[in-house]
Amino acid sequence: MAGATTAARRRRCTLTMPRLLILFAHPRLEKSRANRALLAQLPTHKDITFRDLYELYPDFNVDIVAEQALMAAHDIVVLHHPFYWYSMPPLLKQYIDLVYAFGWAYGPDGRALQGKAQFHVLTTGGAKEAYTPEGFHGNTLAAFMLPLKRTATLCGMTWLPPYTVHGTNRLTDAELDQAARHYRDLLLALAEGRMDPRTLTALDRLDQIALPTH
């Protein structure tokens, strides 16, 4: 009984102070100017956990038990990766295949991820306009992300729109730096409970939100 009340209290606390888990996946970070810039501004905060997957699991041998424990202890999952071939790098797919397991994340007894929120942070070489019905790729980003969205909702997570950094090949260093600061502010606003993730579901992209800068 006492245990139940403690859990309930902690649940209330996490609502006001959500914890963020950033799963970063880039197979060749040393060659990615955009992502190095984004990571350079990454805040150090007690409620933000950063995981560099290619550095942790270069052999793809993901520690399922450890990762599931980490996911269980966080409220918002941030999947940060380049949008390769309209999808994610292979290690992140491997991670999802292994960690979002049947009986844990989905299926009759799989409720570990229910009530959490998830969003992607994407860098794309193509410009924002390329991801429109009239554009180069002929479809919206939301259409391309449909399988990713279903993955989250199947596990009972709240799907938030992506945070995007488009046209990375053409952005100037100053523009990149600006995007990185905005990304940092969003993470802090979420981690400190100044922003409720459930109010963001209707947006197109998270990078459109106006935030008070620090």
Place this chain on the structure above:
Amino acid sequence: MASFLADAVVYLGAAVLCVPVAKRLGLGSVLGYLLAGMVIGPFVLGFIGEEGKDIMHFAEFGVVMMLFLVGLELEPALFWKMRKQVLGLGSLQVVPTALALAAPALMLGLTWQAALAAGLAFAMSSTAIALQSLKEKGLMHTAAGQGSFAVLLFQDIAVIPILALLPLLATANVNAADGGHWIDSLPGWQRTLAVLVAVGGVVALGRYVVVPLLRVVARTRLRELFVASSLLLVVGIALMMETVGLSPALGTFLAGVVLANSEYKHELESDLDPFKGLLLGLFFMAVGASINFDLIGGAPGTIIGITLLVMLVKMTLLLLIGRRSGFGFDQNVLFAVGLGQVGEFAFVLLAFIAQLAILDAHWTDTLMAITALSMTLTPLFMLVSEKLILPRFGTVQAEERPADAVEVRHKVIIAGFGHFGSTLGRLLRANGVEATILDNDSDQVDLLRKLGFKVYYGDATRHDLLEAAGAHEAELLVCAIAPEAAPDLVETVHKHFPHLKLHVRSRNRMDAYELMDQGVLHIYRETLDTAVRMGVDVLQELGFRRYTAQRAGQAFQRYDQAALKELASKRGDKVDYISSVREKIAEQEELLRKDLHHDPTHADHAWDSEEMRDAGKRR
């Protein structure tokens, strides 16, 4: 001395002449030996006369040895796996057969005790004939083969309680004159007790004396000493059992079971196997020679009639059991004919029965003649069923039903269980693969056994030891013995077990070249993976991304393997390649030069946004 040599020439000559002829005619070696015995026996050529009985007594030692080896095969764990089949099929065969054969004996005027004793003796089948024939035909792993093995195993074990029970069936008081054993003067229940005590003694001896002794012998690394101690062990136990008036066969069988789990199992098997083969041959010859043709000639109809009747009863019951176990027609015929004879255990039991005077001499002589006759007839029956019955009535099954699979052997053999082999073995074990392990360091074997590994002592380059370890049935052999000895092992495997997949550890390039020359496909240089892994870690310490370093290591490893193959093919051109220091340096130089022209990432532009960016700028 001269007469001994003459006898030896007669026996060996008869065997050498008759066995190949019998085999050529498709009769099998057992019938060959039996025929050889009949030919040289007192009733045909008369080369050997009354001393045939003594030879028989001596050759019974072949049965004793065979039982020791059967016991060695009988691992408790294996038995546990097969327990249902052994107990189910076995008890279904022995009990009804014994009763069905005792009934007519009762009608012939024997007491119920005598009838039961005869029935029990006749319920036994011949392990030697059945297993030998199944092995020769490669049928051990069929449903019939497994079923036969299960029944024979049950019979082997049933002999122990039967031998213990027989004294209770003795009605007449035997005076000590004939046997001379002190045990004969004891009342029945005390004899039963003595049997149990002796059995316990053998178990304790095997466990606490023999294994430590063999360990000491193994440490001397003298092979003939090990052979000598193997013989000493079997002869010693046989003598001990004989002294207390028990069957030596029973004692050695027990000793075998006790040692089945020891590390010396395969070494003992391969050392004793030739002796067993020779002595069994001698035994069958003695059986052939001892067939009392006078007795048969006196009442040929009766003897042959009883023999056929006994075999008919046994086979009918076996067919029913086979039908009940779901064997197909072919398998069932094989099963019934294979086990339809009265076996060599009957000789052992009949000898004991005679000694206890449960049956009189005329009866035991007759029964022995019937036994020998039925053993002689079995290969003929098999021939008839194989050539006449099965082709006509056998259903050609499109797909053979998989036998209730009992894995008699592990499918993997690991030769050499040092640091390298044991790591590999642990990985396999962690994934549920139990391998048969061979190692020739007795201290190492001792230690690993204490840790619960199934390790056997012996030199893995010897083909007989590999044979005993089940190389003919195994699928894959891992060679992790000293790299200097690896080529010998490879040669043995290629010669005797060409079906085995070979995975060979080598120390360096030079070892690898030699193995490549031998045609080994899977060679593992122990220096390669570790060096590359360490290099990857060093790159990482120097600031490389871990995944980048990992891919660089993998690319390097692939490149190095290709370079090895290329250098090996060049090396073949040189007539005499001496792996001198100078040659090694020359090769190293060539390798390093190749490295200069090699860019492992020349085709790898994935995930490189800088390149895309540059291309975009140029546009």
